[in-house]
Amino acid sequence: MPESEHATASRERPRFLRPAVAAAVAIVCAVTAGSAYATQWGPFAPEIPEVDPAAVAQARAFLADWAGGRMESAGARTTSPDEAQNVLRNFTTGLDISRPKLAAAAASAATGGAVTVPFTAKMPVTDLGTWSYDSEIPVRRQEDGSWKIDWSLPLVHPKLSSTDKFRLTREDTGAPQVTDRTGAPMPPETSPSLKPVIDQLGTTAGAGPRGSIERVDRTTGEVTATEARFGTKTGASADRSVQTTLDPAWQVAADRALAAEADGKDAALVALRIDNGEIVAVANSPASGFNRALSGTYAPGSTWKIVTTGALLLKNAVAPGDIVDCPKYLTVGKEFHNVETSEFPGASFRKNFTESCNTGFISLRNKIGDSELGKVAKNYFGVGQEWHTGIPSFDGSVPVPGDQTEKAASMIGQGKVLGNPLTMASIAATAASGTFHQPTITDGAKDTTKTTALPRAVVTQLRSLMRATVTDGTARGLAGLPGDIGAKTGTAEVSESAPNNGWVVATRGNVAIAVVVEGGVTGGASAVPVARHLLEAVPQDPS
Structure with missing residues (x-):
């Protein structure tokens, strides 16, 4: 038989299986099918290649x-x-x-x-x-x-x-209509320094920028699809007004105070109510800059000594009448000195506070633990917690010092301690009332902060020390104004080559204010005149 025919015959011969064999094959097939159903392929799965x-x-x-x-x-x-x-x-x-x-x-x-x-x-x-x-x-x-x-x-x-590429389309929604605490409009021309605040209020309120990423035909430019949308839907909030806690009299006075007294330097001011934290004025100079009043990050200098004093008083580590020597220099890893290298031998702690003695405060650093200053700032003054003011804000930072030099610096508001006028106005308000209230500039802001009220004895001492700073200390530029004004000045070093920033915080009635003047050299010479101009212009507390 030819080979080809033999091969064909061999392929055709086994057409039927014996019954027993057929049954066995059927069982094997059924088991295999079941396994494949349960485990996809069971033991007969194809090998999945490894990823190199x-x-x-x-x-x-x-x-x-x-x-x-x-x-x-x-x-x-x-x-x-x-x-x-x-x-x-x-x-x-x-x-x-x-x-x-x-x-x-x-x-x-x-x-x-x-x-x-x-x-x-x-x-x-x-x-x-x-x-x-x-x-x-x-x-x-x-x-x-x-x-x-x-x-x-x-x-x-x-x-x-x-054939297709992408294109960005922006929509000009314009600035939102900002109103004061009574709902009355606050035209930008009456308070130019509010521009950075208005821009942030618009974004927060949903009346900010809008736009989309569109897919377009490369040849015709025709839009074929929208890949992403940003901002609110068209017409949803473009004309929406934003009601604030701002008081028009205080806001206009704050603008004028910076314009008249900041000497053209970069500066910022915040004024807020002591009883509830509502911001009544925010001013920034220049008006075209960023919102340094709420978002700036500065060393607060000696205004921070309010917190340091609070930490010392909470532990009964010092009393206002205790003798705390104030030498010209004190070395803790590096040499610290007082403004204009002043000294007050045999001074009381009250004198150290009112004259803002750096060396005296630093000498008390071992009276509190390394992390204690930050804990007091957070637990009693709310600093470092997340504040929901109604617009983005920097809410202060007090890291644990890495060594004794950093700890010495933190005692006087230098080193890694950071704040801004919002932070420091809130600290002054807490010192005056004993209770922290989250600062806000819009209604309905949620409050997730948790703080403890300062003991009444500590509040009484802080208020007395701040009042003495006005009558007999570095804030005497505020003396003679009506009202029981308390204050604390600050001079914050920036670098060896740059002039110091000038600071002041002050309280009167139900209002706390904070002013920073960049490159102002001293708080008494630069920030205090701004605060005085403001307080003279608005003798009455906001209603």
Whole structure:
């Protein structure tokens, strides 16, 4: 029989199985099918290829280069270096995107040797928000054994193509209408220094910037889809007014006080109610700058001695009449000195407070624990907790000192201790009343702070010390004004080459104020005149 015929006969011969064999085969098939249903493929599963760490490393390095703006390096990791570099460089052109954040997810491998690395892109769009989307990076092994990104436009964004690109559209919503505590409008021209505040109020109230990322046809410019929207919906809040706690008389007086007395220097002022923390005035100079009154970060200098004194009095570590020597210099890792190297031998603690003696306060550093000053600031004065003022604010910081030199500096409001006029006005208010009230500039702000009231004896002593600073100390520039005014000045070092910042905090009736004048040299010479101008202009407390 020819070979071909033998082969055909051999294939055709076993058409039927014996009954026993057929039954056995049926059972095996049934068991196998059941196993496949329960475990996908059970013991017969195809081998899942392992992910080569080198492929994942290449994808992650590509994302790092892209996020870091190293487009040439990122392109070199792809199969089309020049095109990749060009696309990555131009992708965000006109989209006002700052440095993106690109996070890789778990990689997977497929048959054929390819590796896929998914990633999430977060693209910050200036003044609007973040454009987020997901994509994935295909990585393939090359003939030389290396791994390269298999370049294509959808890698950058799934909808990016040779026909479609992206465009940013902004909508001008205008500034919101800001009203005072009574609901009456506060025109920007009457209080120019409110501009930084108004800008923040608009964003917080939803009347801020709006815009969208649109997908457009590269040839016609026609919008084919909207990929992301930012801000409120069209017409939702564009004309919305924002009611504040501001008092018009105090606000106008604050503007004029800075204009008249700050000598053209950068400066800021906050005035707030002692009984509830409501902000009645915020002023910034220059008006075109940022909101340094609420968001600035400054060393508060000797105004911080209110908190330091509170910590000492809480422990009965010192009494106002105790002798605390005030030498010209004191060395704690470095040399500390008093303003104009003044000295008061044999001075009382009261004298140290009213004349703002740095060396005397530093000499008491061992009376309190290393972390105690920060705890008192947080637990009694609310400093360092998260405040919800109605607009973004910096709410103070008192880190645990790293060594005795830092601890010495923190005793006098230097080193790593930071605050601003909002922080310090609140501290003055707490010292005057004994109870911290979260500062607010809009109604309905939530309050998540938790504080303890100062003992009445401590409050009495703090008020007495602040009053003596006006009658007999460094804030005597406020003497003679009506009302039982208490105050504390501060002179904060900035650097060896820059002039000191001048500070003052003051309380009168139901109002606490704080003023900082950058480069003001001393608080008494620069900040006190601003405070006096304000208090002279508004003799009455806000209703």
